[in-house]
Amino acid sequence: MKFSLYKNKAYEIRKDLFEKFYLLNEGHPGSVFSILDVLIVLYYGGFVRLKNNQPIDDVIMSKGHATIGQYPILKDLKIIKNKEWDNWGKKKSILKMFGNNYIPGIKTTTGSLGHGIGFATGIGYFSKKKKINKKIYTIISEGELYEGSTWEALLLLADLKLPNVTIILDVNNNIILGKPKECLDLGNIKKKFESFGIFTRSCHAHDFKILETEFRKLNKIQKPKCLIVNSIKGKGFKIMENKAHSHYWSSISKDRFKKSLEELRGEYE
């Protein structure tokens, strides 16, 4: 049952987001669609728990350009008002291309890279001190591994041995100018994380069953952990899939817009 829910949500939310990108004629679709299935499992799989329509657990979208992937989910969960989503691109709305902590359900302001693990560590540390049962998922991109602050934060996270922080590292093998390997090789990421003392696993980013299993496993690990999710940039849209240029939205014709939605339907039928 749950897996058909995931699949339906994956289709519906992709469609909503694609229509919004088309309306706004801007945004970062490649990065949003690469991490969307992970978000769906986190929110609809019960990994982000809710109380009185408010999240108990936090999702820190360190790759801030993908925050808009959270908006339709938060709308669906009645955390963001429908009118904010509907108005966005037409009238006044609190929603922005990059998230900020004034938007319901969005814990931190992000946009510049390399902040998420530091934020998550601070949140995790103080909530543990307060004996609050809260989990913090921070989603980072491989591009953020170029930021020194990411490694500073990993050092502290490992030292504090926080069991409530999970890093989700979206590896879609594309940064703005191409493949990281061809730009500046990041080397063996898993080994690097493990060498810092972070329990690290990796899996496919678009297989709901695997994602759910991995999150269940990780939740039992009582130390800082990381799930490397190997994703496809622009997943769900042929014009974007695994293409570096899909980082930014490119104008498309009405026909191409319709065709892309048909292709999407075909993929999820």
Next chain:
Amino acid sequence: MNNLEKKFQRDEFIKVIYHAAKKNKKIYFLSADFGAPALDNFRHNLKEQFLHLGICEQNMIDFACGMALEGAKVYAYAMAPFLALRCLEQHKTATCLMNANVCSMVTGIGLSYANSGPTHYSTEDLACLRSLSNCIIYTASDPDTAKLIAKKTLKLSKPVFVRLDRKASYNLQSKVNIKDINIGYRYLKKSPNKKLLIISHGTIIERALIALKNLSQNFNSSIDIIDLIQAKPFPKNLRNILKKYSKIITIDEQTSEGGLGSLVKENITHYAKLESISLPDKFIFENFGREKLLDVNGLSVATISKKITKIFY
């Protein structure tokens, strides 16, 4: 000056936070490998509320903001040039943009760390920090001011930068009180004639007072001095006070670009003759000790006196 005892601003500040932290378990103190005698007490007695973050100011600020988002009151402590500039983007994106309850203790402003050279001088922190929106910036000119600023920060729940000197100093003659901190400035000297106003902050203000003392009574009865405790937001009431003066001098231990002189210029709405006395817009490499470095870089008592005399007539 009050000659009872020289004290360190940072110790006076930390003592206040220490006593508050004993009662309030939400207060945390983070250090990027930077110490102080008063901090030893904190580290020893309040181990659970102190964290050594390693020498990484960027992460210290992100971490502090994460804690603050969960309800902590966080003090972040490091050497001024690094806490102000190394993590300036963290201050923007994390502290200020998220309105985090984080107080950064920017310690060792100006040429405090003479003779370490330009890497350790904090001669542009005011220009950089005041360009950030949504923050409060305080500067302490003596130990008692540092102590009262500390008390004030305990009542605030937004981004605050406190600029402290490195050296031990005496309290200035004019005793500071909490009302001064609340309004953001204090008169160190008020004259009947109000011909010229000197605005300064930090320990460099000591030189302005000496310069004034050396001048004749004729000057003294017409010159006022204000210690600008709160550089940002610029005290509203002070804008009106500035209107009363046709001649204004600023004295600041920062480079000429974007410092106190620029700040005052931005807040003047009338025609006034303005003179900014500051460090030159260059890197300082000489090894003369702080006092001599100030002397040869435009902030000697003689230069200040000369400029006061020049603008006065």
